[in-house]
Amino acid sequence: MFQVNELEQKLNEENSKRFALEVQVNKMRYELQEKFHLERELANLQTHMEKEFVSRHELETLRCSYEAALSHAKKEAEMMARDTLNKKIYHINSFIDKQPA
Structure with a gap:
């Protein structure tokens, strides 16, 4: 037991x-x-x-490219605006010159 x-x-x-x-x-x-x-x-x-x-270098390169493209586009827009204004001034001056004195 x-x-x-x-x-x-x-x-x-x-x-x-x-x-x-x-x-x-x-x-x-x-x-x-x-x-x-x-x-x-x-x-x-x-x-x-x-x-x-994306590496810091890649971001910096992209930023520089973007800034360069933006600067170029801004210069082109300014040149086009200047040309447009010069044409309008030329037309206004021509109109004034044709007026009798």
Whole structure:
């Protein structure tokens, strides 16, 4: 009878240990899955950053090109406005010159 009780106690202890180990294994499995998920997400973010990244030098070059094009367009617009005004002044002066004194 003593051996049966002792064996039952050992069995209960072993079952408790097994249950604790199963809980620990499940926890570790979940943590591992979470780690893999985070590693995939990190890899995706790194890939996205590599594709979308623009260096400071590229931005500066683009800004300089934009400013140069804007300056050129501004000069052309000013020249066209000046030419238009000069033509109008010429026509007005011609009209005035044709008027009797």
